[in-house]
Amino acid sequence: MTLLSLNRLTKSFGGLTAVNNVSFQVEGGSIVGLIGPNGAGKTTVFNLITGIYRPNQGEIIFNDGSIVGQPTHRIVSLGIARTFQTIRLFQNLSVLENVLSGCHCRMKSGSLAAMLRLPSQKKEERRAVERALGALTFVGLESQAEQLARNLSYGNQRLLEIARALATEPQLLILDEPAGGMNEQETGALITLIRRLRDRGITVLLIEHDMSLVMRVCERIVVLEYGAKIAEGEPAAIKADPKVIEAYLGTEENE
Amino acid sequence: MEQFFQQLTNGLAVGGIYALIALGYTMVYGVLKLINFAHGDLFTIGAYLGLTLLTSLSLTDRLGPFWGVVALAAMAMGLVALVGALLERVAYRPLRESPRLSAVVSALGASIFLSNAVMLIYGARFHVYPQDLLPKITLDLFGLQLPLVRVLILAASLVMMTALYLFIQKTRIGTAIRAAAIDQGAARLMGIDVDRVILLVFLIGPALGGVAGVMVGIYYGQINFTMGWTYGLKAFTAAILGGIGNIPGAMVGGLLLGVIEAMGAAYISIAWKDAIAFCILIAILIVRPTGLLGERVAEKV
Known part of the structure; x- marks a missing residue:
């Protein structure tokens, strides 16, 4: 079943076309990697999916419904969560409160109930803490x-960014360079974690520069260069694709 | 010693009022990084609406003095909260994406508009709150003779501040407000509707400011359409004193400013009370530029 589908997506900033006519599908329950040289438009694709930018053209279909033009918090409540390339935690809040902020959209009682400390709201608040602790336990x-x-x-x-995103109870989790700044050992643990996420029924779409991680964990890989898709397929095929090798290493001028 | 404790309790009562107003400044600043210059005028509107409700509904006759005043305060809070939400919609939301100075100019304009609207509706002369609103009882607390109204005002402001503090610290919506104050973009990606958070802040802040207006009316007995300027300035000072953007800071700053003023007026000179208060503010800001409880500027609500 296709969970997310990008159809002929285009986004330009002034004269620069950051994403040019990109289409790909993410199957439910899979781990998909989005790779490409710096400036290829990977993060822009993520920002389009999460509604931070609006595409100039094209469709984004999530669970059979278009999400183009929806506000970000709506898209999150539909079941898409993400982490950031540069860490954007709420630094002055506690670890638990960071995760609780992600529970926000799955709770019903309003501000008035919260101010009056109604019993239903207290119960909901307690459940949120349990869920947040569950997410923290999941990442350790x-x-x-x-x-x-x-x-x-x-x-x-x-x-913690991953735990906070998990608290929104996503169907699709988008990870923007999750291994950035991690050492070998931490990266290994991250790979296990990503697989456990998938086993929990969460579809994962990730951007990563660490090729070994991408090749080890992703089932499908989409390659972008200069905003356009140049390849898509399984890791082994991508590794051997001359266009990908060219994009990453440049062409050899003389054989 | 008697005089000292009289001035202390008086200062705390006035300081509680400053603190309630200061919370409105600090919450809006925390989330939007905007000084809502019209906040003082929302306080004025609270005082005037309170007077209108009091005279037109004769609440204290129907409900008795205590519940009458409680009902009055609740209604004034609700109405001023609506004015605050309207202000946000009309004066600030259209400028959300504009440079910050545009919003500041809009805030100043809204302030002038609101205070003049009050003047046009109610007239420029002083208005008087009924003096028999609360029974003129003096309470005997540990040998100290305290007017009932002073005790009630201090108690009411402390209760409201505690409630707000618990709401911000302990509930999910409070967490959402704090999250939006730190990073609006990340908060959106956690599924938080930041526009609703901003609206909520513009409901809570003006509600507290409005009830402070009613309190001033009851405590001092007279109100004027320019009172929002003086009280607004004092409360703004209190917010800075405590560290703007920081909610407990506004509470501490307000109470402290009230006590400093009262002491200055009693022991130095009543004519110099504002000058003394501001000298101490300057002295504190030299030592702690981010205010008493501000860690890094503008990171906390």
């Missing part, structure tokens, strides 16, 4: 729930 940060986010190590801050 439960022992640091009361710390301020800014006191976590870099690798743990990346994990």
